[in-house]
Amino acid sequence: MRVFVLFLGLILNPTSLLAFEIEDRLILGSETSAQILRIVSTTDVELFKPVLEEFLQSQPNLSVEYVVASTTELMKAIEEEQQSFDIAISSAMDLQTKLANDGLTLPHSSAATSTLPDWAKWREDVYAFTQEPAAIVLSRAAFENLELPQNREELITLLRDNPDLFRGRVGTYDLRSSGLGYLFATQDSRMSEVYWRLTEVMGALDAKLYDSSGKMIDQVVSGELAVAYNVLGSYALSRKDSGEVAVLFPSDFTTVMMRTVLIPSTATNPENAKLFVDFLVGEAWNPTSETSALRSLNPALETVENSLRRIRLGPGLLIFLDTFKKKRFLSAWENSILQK
Amino acid sequence: MITPINIKGSIRRRLLIMLLGGALVLALGLFFVFQRLAVQLAEESQDNILRASATAILDSASVVDGEIQIDLPYSAFSMLSNVSNDRVFYAIKTDQTFLTGYDDLPFPPAPESGNHEFATETYQDETVRVVVTSRAMTTGENPVRLFIALAQTQDGQASLIARVVRISAWVGFGVFVLVVALALITAKATVAPLVRLTESVSRRGPSELRAVAAPVPVEMVPLVTSLNSFMDRLSNSLSRTEEFIADAAHRLRTPLAIVRTRAETTLMRVEREENRAALKDMIRAIDESSRAAGQMLDHAMVSLRTDSLMKAQLNLSDIVSEIVGRMTPAAELRDIQLKFRLDENVTFPGDPVLVQSALRNVIDNALKFSPVDSCVQISAGTLGQFAFVKVQDEGGGFPTSDLETIIKRFSRGENAEGIVGSGLGLTIASDVAKAHGGTLEIENAQEAGACVSLYFSLV
Structure with missing residues (x-):
């Protein structure tokens, strides 16, 4: 099997004149195969490539085109441009739910999907295959002389008590540009008022805003940031240099995002798409599965099980997509974080 | 000869048809009532949740700086998803402008403030239940009416109804089977007295x-x-x-x-x-x-x-001896010897006149068919529960083809030509024996002659 890792600028493929913005692209599988499974995803190529390779081993006659885009671009590709992807994988549970709610998905149910717990699926359209908690990543260097906080209250106290240490060294998602950040923030706010107090405190410390977990973790590792709030814990834990950072799953509550897969109604290859969904959920929810990629996206959560708050799939997620609601939420957030 | 009976219908069949028809109607009725009820309840419960959700959304609207703000409560939609996994659509607008939600959602005419209007519409090729409600608001100087339409697909309701339909189908079937069983029993029980009467009459x-x-x-x-x-x-x-x-x-x-x-x-x-x-x-x-x-x-x-019957206790020996004595002169006229042998004496209940008549007829019969200078053997005794009197002659015996019919009234054997008789003798004897719980047996003796036995019950 030959592997191609190609960037957009390098390919001249007239069939995929994409209007939405793609970040990365990968084609896997035999060149001679007649059938191509087209996947659009928000998950990085490096993290997902092993999963695809394993899938192709069981489907030797298939090749896979894997396109990476941001959550909003993915939404744009499916909802507005009706791009003919066979599979859509996204960390934006709210947008995936909206696709299903608006009838832009193909329902699918099988023996594999029936093994999922109820909270890991919505209707027969959206299926979760990872559980990724939002963590607080702390720089060990910065906390050399401080006790590591265990929850948000303790973090607030620490930040308040040491403004000089933390000024300009606190980072979190920019909710205006990151769908995942917005999802985490809205769920936090739903869970507890402490989120707003923390945001106020971070705002007072001139918090820096980012649009991806990776960048925040980089900055914590390098020591530029002391605290990164609502970072994907799985990313932090899977890094080789994770010794530099402390990954904290807050004990008051830990919001858990689930990466979901669905089959868009525009799929041209729905039968293979169903095979892929079955493979993915089968690997994810089978405790004996050995797929390393999915394991890194599913960190061991047993120790913090009681504080986990899994984001619930369903129409409730549509609330925060409402323009009024979003505008209102973002203005409140800007008010807090930017201290306007 | 039996006249053919004019048969029209059957009580049991008519009863069965009526009961089964009733059962069928009852079962179908139950089924449809259940189904109707299920649809109504499912619709009502969906309407109630939609109403609560729409009300919560309307309540979240406020006017800030002369502008309408809507802070959709999370619970408004999550409560909808608690009951079923149905898709949810909404649209919010004022008299003039569309504010938020799905702008192509069907918007039935809104009722007065505070009231809710429900309708079933089609949206995105699916049947949806829509609730519409409105609320009066004031933005600055101008009164504005805020409208909301909230819609939900009906998959959950459909599966609920399907379940109830399945259950009610089983209930209907069960009732039907039960009533069928009851109908069979009832039909049988209804006809039973008739059957009993028929049996008691035909046994006579x-x-x-x-x-x-x-x-x-x-x-x-x-x-x-x-x-x-x-x-x-x-x-x-x-x-x-x-x-x-x-x-x-x-x-x-x-x-x-x-x-x-x-x-x-x-x-x-x-x-x-x-x-x-x-x-x-x-x-x-x-x-x-x-x-x-x-x-x-x-x-x-x-x-x-x-x-x-005028029953009295009769002494077998006495009554036979008396008749033998009375018949002896007639026998002697033809040189026929009447021999009486008593095996065992006994008394039995009987009507003396009838028993005498029977004995007389049997012995008379024997004498008639006996040749001159022969012997008629008469023996009496008990056999099981019966007293018997057996009369055997040395005549030609019964023609074998007549053994079945000879006891009938006015029936005479083929060999009776030329012999005085009416054909009533054996009939009388047989009737008397039957009236006394016994029977008359006729047979041909092995050597020669006929053998007639009268049995009378001892009790």
């Missing part, structure tokens, strides 16, 4: 014409009453007939006796051979008539008395 002996005494249901009283009255009339009519026959026979015998005496005295005086032969034929005919009249009298008496 040919001359048993008593009123039906067994208990019958109220509905059958008219039938049984008319049956009883019919049998009463029949019985009266029969006894009148028998009385008439007895009377007639009795009245015939006396003049016949007179005529016979005259004929005999005339025979003594007449000397011309052809006249003597004519007189002898006359006497013979008179004998035959007299004998027939006697037997008819006997038979009528037996028929009359069997319905009301």
Whole structure:
């Protein structure tokens, strides 16, 4: 099997004149195969490539085109441009739910999907295959002389008590540009008022805003940031240099995002798409599965099980997509974080 | 010959058809009522949740700086998803402008403030239940009405209804099966008294014409009453007939006796051979008539008395000896010896007149068919629960083809030509034996002659 890792600028493929913005692209599988499974995803190529390779081993006659885009671009590709992807994988549970709610998905149910717990699926359209908690990543260097906080209250106290240490060294998602950040923030706010107090405190410390977990973790590792709030814990834990950072799953509550897969109604290859969904959920929810990629996206959560708050799939997620609601939420957030 | 019965319909079948029809209607009725109820309840519960959700959304609207702000509460949608995984659509607008949600969602006309209007519409190729409600607001100087339409697909409701339909189908089926079972039992139970009556009537002996005494249901009283009255009339009519026959026979015998005496005295005086032969034929005919009249009298008496036996304890030895004694002179006339052997003496309940009549007829029969200078053996004793009297002659025996029919009234054996008789003798004996719980058996003895046995019940 030959592997191609190609960037957009390098390919001249007239069939995929994409209007939405793609970040990365990968084609896997035999060149001679007649059938191509087209996947659009928000998950990085490096993290997902092993999963695809394993899938192709069981489907030797298939090749896979894997396109990476941001959550909003993915939404744009499916909802507005009706791009003919066979599979859509996204960390934006709210947008995936909206696709299903608006009838832009193909329902699918099988023996594999029936093994999922109820909270890991919505209707027969959206299926979760990872559980990724939002963590607080702390720089060990910065906390050399401080006790590591265990929850948000303790973090607030620490930040308040040491403004000089933390000024300009606190980072979190920019909710205006990151769908995942917005999802985490809205769920936090739903869970507890402490989120707003923390945001106020971070705002007072001139918090820096980012649009991806990776960048925040980089900055914590390098020591530029002391605290990164609502970072994907799985990313932090899977890094080789994770010794530099402390990954904290807050004990008051830990919001858990689930990466979901669905089959868009525009799929041209729905039968293979169903095979892929079955493979993915089968690997994810089978405790004996050995797929390393999915394991890194599913960190061991047993120790913090009681504080986990899994984001619930369903129409409730549509609330925060409402323009009024979003505008209102973002203005409140800007008010807090930017201290306007 | 039995007249063919004109049959029209069957009570059991009609009852079954009616009950089964009723069961079917009942089962279907139950099924549809259940289904209707399920649809109503499911619709109501969905409407209630939609109403609560729409109300919560309306309540979240406020006016800030002259602008309408809507802070959709998370619970408004999550409560919808608590019940089912149905898709949710909403649209919010004022009189003038569309504010947020799905702008192509069907928007039924809104009712007065505070009221809710429900409608079933089609949206995105799916049936949705829509609730519309509105609220008056004031932005600055201008009063504005805020409208919300909230819609939900009906998959959950459909699966609920499907479940109830399945259950109600089973309930309907169960009721049907139950009623069918009940119908079968009822039909059987309804016809049972008729069957019982039929059995009790058909079990009766040919001359048993008593009123039906067994208990019958109220509905059958008219039938049984008319049956009883019919049998009463029949019985009266029969006894009148028998009385008439007895009377007639009795009245015939006396003049016949007179005529016979005259004929005999005339025979003594007449000397011309052809006249003597004519007189002898006359006497013979008179004998035959007299004998027939006697037997008819006997038979009528037996028929009359069997319905009301005058039972007394009879001594078997006494009663047989008496008859043998009485018949001996007649036997001696033809040089026939009557031998009586008593195996075991016993007493049994019986009507003496009838028993004597039966014995007389059987012995008379034996004498008639016996050749001159022969012997008739009469033995008496007990056999099991019966007292018996057996009469065996040395005549030609019964023709084998007649054994079945010979006991019938006025039936005579093939070998009876030339012998005086009416064919009533064995019938009388048989009737008497039956009236005494016994039977008459006829057979041909191994060597020669006929053997007739009378049995009388000992109890």
